[in-house]
Amino acid sequence: MKYLVPLLAVSLLTACAGRPTTSGIAVENASAQYQQQLKVNNPQLGKRLVISDVKTRQTNQLTDVVVTLSSQYKKSQYLQYQFTWFDGDGFVIKGNHSPWQALTLFGFANIQLPGLAPTQEAVTFSLAVREVSTQAQEFKE
Amino acid sequence: MNTVNTPNKPSLKALSGYALIGLSALALSGCANKAVVSYGDAQAVETTDINFGSTDLQKVASQMTDSLLASPVVGTMTANSRPIVFVERIKNKTSEHIDSESITDSISTQLLRSGKFRFVDMTRVEAVREQLNFQNDDALVNPSTAIAFGQQVGAQYMLYGNLSSIVKSNKDKADVYYKFTMRLMDLKSGLVEWADETEIRKTREKSTFGW
Numbered sequence: 001m002k003y004l005v006p007l008l009a010v011s012l013l014t015a016c017a018g019r020p021t022t023s024g025i026a027v028e029n030a031s032a033q034y035q036q037q038l039k040v041n042n043p044q045l046g047k048r049l050v051i052s053d054v055k056t057r058q059t060n061q062l063t064d065v066v067v068t069l070s071s072q073y074k075k076s077q078y079l080q081y082q083f084t085w086f087d088g089d090g091f092v093i094k095g096n097h098s099p100w101q102a103l104t105l106f107g108f109a110n111i112q113l114p115g116l117a118p119t120q121e122a123v124t125f126s127l128a129v130r131e132v133s134t135q136a137q138e139f140k141e
Numbered sequence: 142m143n144t145v146n147t148p149n150k151p152s153l154k155a156l157s158g159y160a161l162i163g164l165s166a167l168a169l170s171g172c173a174n175k176a177v178v179s180y181g182d183a184q185a186v187e188t189t190d191i192n193f194g195s196t197d198l199q200k201v202a203s204q205m206t207d208s209l210l211a212s213p214v215v216g217t218m219t220a221n222s223r224p225i226v227f228v229e230r231i232k233n234k235t236s237e238h239i240d241s242e243s244i245t246d247s248i249s250t251q252l253l254r255s256g257k258f259r260f261v262d263m264t265r266v267e268a269v270r271e272q273l274n275f276q277n278d279d280a281l282v283n284p285s286t287a288i289a290f291g292q293q294v295g296a297q298y299m300l301y302g303n304l305s306s307i308v309k310s311n312k313d314k315a316d317v318y319y320k321f322t323m324r325l326m327d328l329k330s331g332l333v334e335w336a337d338e339t340e341i342r343k344t345r346e347k348s349t350f351g352w
Contacts, residue, residue, distance in 0.1 A: 060216035062255075080186040095254055099184045099199035116207040119255055132186050 024079075024130025027051050027067065045131060048073035052110070063117040067127050074107040078132045083115040085122035093122045102132060191317050191345045193239050193306075201304075201321045201339055202247035208337040209325065210255055215335060219257040226252070226325070227261045227296035235306035235319070248300070248323075261296050298334070299326045315345045 023041040040046035053068035071077060080100040085093045098118075105111055115125060187196045209215055218224055228249050231241035242264075252258045276287040302323035309316045318340065325335040 059211045060213075060219065060257075062210060064211060082184065097184060097199075099196065099203060100182075100186045101200050101203070102186045102196060114207070116211055118206075118251065132188065 026128040066112045206251040229301035
């Protein structure tokens with residue numbers, strides 16, 4: 001009983017602060033050895049979601065990729081993903097506003113996320129996956 | 142002499158102390174009803190309501206551009222030249238007011254940035270005509286620098302599309318389905334060289350928990 005009131009206050013505080021979790025899992029500077037570039041910044045999400053494959057090829061002189069996401073969780077997951085493209089020197093492609101795209105991944109399902117380089121200069125990419133917050137994703141810090 | 146040990150119960154005073162601390166912490170946190178201005182991420186998924194939003198616009202533009210650039214027909218078309226395209230318009234057949242020019246602007250910008258297409262802008266024809274009239278008819282302009290009429294190049298392809306929606310709702314749930322179709326027509330032959338469509342489904346349900 002004596003912990004009830006502070007506990008309630010803390011739970012209210014966390015709910016009211018409303019700062020969404022914006023970390024997720026990512027594959028960075030992807031190439032053939034993608035396993036080395038996998039990053040799990042959100043262990044909770046990392047338990048439920050795996051990047052299981054990365055394939056690249058050339059289509060119309062543009063780098064074409066598919067990244068396979070596998071769910072390790074029985075319920076649907078509401079996610080968003082974003083590709084970022086870099087040139088041969090590692091510079092981000094200017095003016096390429098690759099949006100976060102919403103994705104529903106059903107229980108234990110696999111899905112291929114397609115990405116196409118915006119220009120011929122774009123040769124490597126990063127893919128970030130995170131959960132969709134019901135509130136607007138804002139970066140206040 | 143035996144003393145009777147009473148259980149170590151918190152007194153009412155201590156409880157009210159905890160309550161006071163908790164409530165004052167609550168009041169000091171961001172829960173106070175005050176306006177806060179901050180910058181968000183323009184590319185983030187936005188779920189404010191069920192209507193056509195920025196995420197839908199970005200998804201449609203991105204998927205259509207990728208599909209067009211990856212198409213084998215477009216690969217052949219752009220192998221040795223940069224075809225000239227004019228964007229007609231997206232017919233908005235939904236019940237919402239949607240700025241369809243904004244969708245075509247995003248698509249044409251991304252296609253132009255890819256370096257595979259060139260565009261003519263039909264929305265600025267009158268402004269160009271006015272400027273050329275000024276250059277050719279006004280005594281202020283040196284005639285040797287005036288751009289003569291009849292030198293612009295004609296478009297080879299026309300890009301156009303439709304946006305339609307099906308909306309359903311009952312007292313607990315609302316569902317909207319958008320279908321965006323886009324086509325590229327060869328203006329010389331009238332053949333549709335490329336077409337694709339993308340779909341979006343958005344659902345709003347009453348949340349069981351929520352603040």
